[in-house]
Amino acid sequence: MQLGTRWAARTQPPAAVPAALHAQIAAVEASVPPDALGQPAPYWTLTWLEGRPVVELDxxxxVTLDRDGTVVVRHDDEDEFA
Incomplete structure (x- = not known):
């Protein structure tokens, strides 16, 4: 069993987050504008599904890896199997 972790966006991902996901995590964070009212940054959550890392922003x-090891980005309201 692998435990997940949480960390704030725009900070260094924890060591448990595979390096293969770092570039895409940074790209997602760059596309989310900082809150003009000074609200805290959203958090990422790392979990594992069938041995593969899954990171979800609040x-x-x-952001995850597919069976072939390709990084995939989607939104939680998209059908994963479409």
Whole structure:
């Protein structure tokens, strides 16, 4: 069993987050404008599904690896199997 973790957007991902996901996590964060009212940054949550890492931002953006090891970005309201 692998435990997940949480961390704030725009901070260094924890060591448990595979390096293969770092670039896409940074790209997602760059696309989310900072809150003009000074609200805290959203948080990422790392979980594991069938041995593969899944990171989800509080906004609903999900970054994961598919079975071939390709990084996939989607939103939680998209059908994963469509």
């Amino acid at each position: 906004t609903g953006v999900i």
